[in-house]
Amino acid sequence: MRELHHTILADNEEKTALRQLIFTLKASGQCYFLRNEILQAFSKYCHQIQKPTYFYYSSAIGKLLHRTHEIILEEESTWFVVRPKIASQEVWRLTSEFTQFELMSTQAFLDVSDRLVNAYKPNILEIDLSPFYKASPSISDPRNIGQGLAFLNHYLCHQLENNPQCWFEGLYLALQELQYDGMRLLLNDRISSGIQLAKQVHQAIKFLHQRHPDEPYAKFRFDLQELGLEPGWGNTAHRILETLELLEHLIDSPQPAILEAFMSRVPAIFRVVLVSIHGWVAQERVMGRDETLGQVVYVLEQARSLENKLREDIKLAGLDLLNIQPHVIILTRLIPKCEGTLCNLRLEKVNGTENAWILRVPFRQFNPEITDNWISKFDIWPYLESFALDAETELLAQFQGKPNLIIGNYSDGNLVAFLLSRLLQVTQCNIAHSLEKPKYLFSNLHWQDLEEQYHFSAQFTADLISMNAADFIITSSYQEIVGTPDSMGQYESYKCFTMPNLYHVVDGIDLFSPKFNLVPPGVNESIFFSYRQAKDRDSNLSKQVYELIFHHEDAEILGYLENPSKRPIFAVAPITSIKNLAGLAECFAKSPALQEHCNLILLTSKLHTSETTNPEEAGEIQKLHDLINQYGLHNKIRWLGLRLQNREVGEAYRVIADCRGIYVHFARFEALGRSILEAMISGLPTFATKFGGALEIIENNTDGFYVNPTDLEGTAHKIVTFLEKCDAYPEYWEEVSEWMSQRIHHKYNWHSHTSKLLSLAKIFSFWNFVVPENNEARDRYMEALFHLLYKPRSEKILEKHMER
Structure with a gap:
């Protein structure tokens, strides 16, 4: 970077461009800019000054700005947060006279971030985990991150x-x-x-x-x-x-x-705990609320696969001779007021298994008005410590012994996994396919303003504790760990950040640690399979689902199709701002070409604002209604606000494929996207957001199936181009359909996932046995963070709950 800086400051044209760009940024009245805003401002400047194209991309200032992810403007200086390469970050300060770039410390950057929100506090607590990783083996090549x-x-x-x-x-x-x-x-x-x-x-x-x-x-x-x-x-x-x-x-x-x-x-694992706390973990009538549906499906399928694999391993090891049986438990909370579900049942067998169970442990009744009901993932923090203590007793009784492996899911489940692992001295695995911190921009910087609704101070602290205490971490994609050259990874966002007036994280996680392992999940291929597998399909179910999607009238279905023969664009998602169904509807509404070629079909769980108490969800529902009314889409769109059974959803993908339709996943960010896997294996050509793990799922030689949810016109053009090619060459749709289906079948399957998961558990257990390293010191540090930071934050939430 020094060479780039020297070139910029030594060249009059480059230096002038940098000076004018910063003056333009200051004129906006903002003090903080992210990469997209920086590049948009630079592109606008190049256009206005009539710079040649190469200047935007290949000049020294162009190279610098393409690697700059944040700019902070102060009166006396400009701060650049630069990623020279993946998993590497530098902070540079440009003096107000434009005479020098200075490499700054992490601490200095966190201080200036605090000043940005008028929350600077000297001598703030600094969290630095780097000493616990210094003596550990470390991956050197960023390309091998996730191959622990x-x-x-x-x-x-x-x-x-x-x-x-x-x-x-x-x-x-x-x-x-x-x-x-x-x-x-x-x-x-x-x-x-x-x-x-x-x-x-x-x-x-x-x-x-x-x-x-x-x-x-x-x-x-x-x-x-x-x-x-x-x-x-x-x-x-x-x-x-x-x-x-x-x-x-x-x-x-x-x-x-x-x-x-x-x-x-090596026969080392027989009993496994899968921790999934806050969702409705059940199998009949409900499988999680919208915010946790994917996690519940994932955990149930993982439990089935684990039990099958362990049973196979035990037999091959000759241990069935000793009547040894695998035992898998999904640990979740018991919900007394369970709204007609089985979530108030202490023990429930997992369908399709011999010895996998859902064990539900109730939260202690601090305030029954709260603890007897479902609790949002943002409010669950005060109840996790006592839950872990109660769960220890229940697990030991149920297993009649100690488990060999504890797997946490999401932030709350991972924290409980940490607590149980410490209590039982058992190997801990973390899975957090969706971390909230990178999903909510500036959530750490403005945590105090968001605390009432989201309680990010407890959650981000819990994340730091559990991810560092875990023996190994499973991710679905490389991007989940360290992102791309253009975007930061979910775990990478915990490397360095500030919680103004609370603490600074100087070094929050070692991204090069072998604890990170890429183990993508599978798809339940008895439910989600190619539309070509006619012998496996139920013809009556196909007719029912076709009628439901295209013609059925219901209070929970909006719109009719004037021309049902047009190719359908299909989307399946909960209604959240992140999933961005309103953005997809707007993209469709603003493109006459898309409307000429297609109908739009949305499958969600709700249709009316009266069905939700979540303000964000209600806002997105209303936004969809407003777009449909504003653009007169009632005869070109079908919006099904129905919670279908899994087998019906699986057939819905295939019905859309029968009609030579496409699937579009238009999320603003998606760590993985189960619906992408389901759509692709069903044979649907799939367009998915370029922000997140979909890049690795599709992995085409071109970017033809990646879409930018912030570029409506570009997305419409990309889809129309594909459809026009399909119209000209009908076999093209078939070719894309087949390679997408085969890719998921071969790479995203539960047998491969489970085999690697168990191999990881065994090798890390062996590693910890022969080289305990700093594990005990690290875990003691995590306990200190738990008691001194996490607990006071969770107790504040409990105080509010007790007042209700």
Whole structure:
């Protein structure tokens, strides 16, 4: 960056352009500018001064501004927050005389941010987590962020090569610790060291070569026990031989692939807790409210997949001989006033499983008027500590032992996972596909103004605690961690920020830590599958859904279609400002070309403002009604405000595909977007927001299916161009439909997700066993943040609740 700065200040044309741009920004009356505003102002300047195109992109000032994500204007200086590359940030101050750029500290930047909102406070608390990561192995190449499992496998193999005796002894001790309810697994006391383990493994391999490959383990179990080997190596002679040969290869010649293959076979996980607190977690009549529907579906499908995979692993390990069964629990809250659902039922079996359950634990009744009812994700914070304490007792009773893995979901679930992990000393995994901080612009800077409604001070503190305490973190996309060259990632937004008058986060998370792992979710392919699979479709259901979408009249359906034969544009989403259905309707309304080619069909859960108590939701509903009335769209749009069953939604995608329609996901930001996966696997050509994980889901060679929700005209043009190509070459729609469907089928499936999740849990448990590092010191620091920052904030919320 220094070279760019030097070029700008040494070149009269560049320096003049920078000076005039800053004067223009100051004239606006604003003091704070984000990347889009900066580039729009620079583009306007280049146009007015008639600069050539290259100046906007390739000049020194152009390169600087394209890497600048924030500008703060002060009377005496201008501050530039620059991202020279992904996961890297620098702060530069330009003096008022335009003579020098100075590299500034993070602390100085946070101070100037506070001054921006007139909330500067000297000697404010600084949170700096970097000391806990300094001694840890770290990924060096930003392109490999999110590949923690592969990195750790390489790192461990390297350590095995460099110090084999020490590390193999650690592996022996880790294997010796394995047990299930007091029953020893893999090794018994006849093996007392790593060296002896190597010898006995060699003897066992010779013994197994003499057995028939299909001979069941039960027939020679006692022979292996004489060698010091307990159950868990496999269910047949061939399977056990494979596992022992992997271990022998690992001892002789450590390789990452061998380590991963061996660890995947180690029987270390039998009981898993999935924590999902604030939603309506149920299976009949309700599956979460709009704000949590995706999370509830995700957790239920993950539970089914985990139980299936664990059952398969237990059988292959030969442990069904000991009557060992997998046990998966979805931990959520019990809601006494459950509005006709089963959310007041303490224990409910997960459909399609043998031993996966929803365990509901009630919140303590601080104020029954609050705790007996559903509580929004923004208000739930005062009840989580006592919930975790009560849940510990319930889980131990239900499992009749300790779990092996705790997986948190969303901010509240992750905090409870942290508390339970500390209580039970169990490996903790975090999943937070949607973090609120990056979704609400300036939410940290203006937290005090937003506190009454959103309680961000508690939530952002909870996020910092849980993401740093977690043994590993699962994300759906690379962008979720560190964004793109043009945009900041969700986790990256926690790297450095201020909560004026509360604290400064100088270094909130190590983005290069191997704890980050990209493990995309799957799709329930018994419900969501290609429209081409005619044999799997229910013809009666297809007719019913077609009639519902295109013709049925109902108080919860608005609009009729003057020409139903036009290609449908389909969108499925809850009504929130982030999902931006009003933006899609406006895009359609303002494009005669789109209306000529298409009808617009929206599937939401509500149609009328009277159906919601959420002001934001009510505003979006009203905005949609206003657009439909203003542009006279009643004969070109169908808005279904109905909560359909999953199988009906799945068929709806296929019905739209039958009509050669398209799917549009027009969110302002989307970490992943389950509906994108569902639409694509159903065979619908899908246009999705360029802001978030959809970039990785679609992953086309061109940007033809990415849309900018702030560019209505550009979006309409992109869709019309595609449709015109389909009209000219009908096979083109089929080609796009097929590759999108196959991409989801192969990359986004639950079997792959679960296999990697369990591999991560095993390798991180092993890592923590052999190299505890700063984990205890880190967790003590997190406990301090919990008691000194989080609890006082949550207690303030509780005080308000007690007054209701």
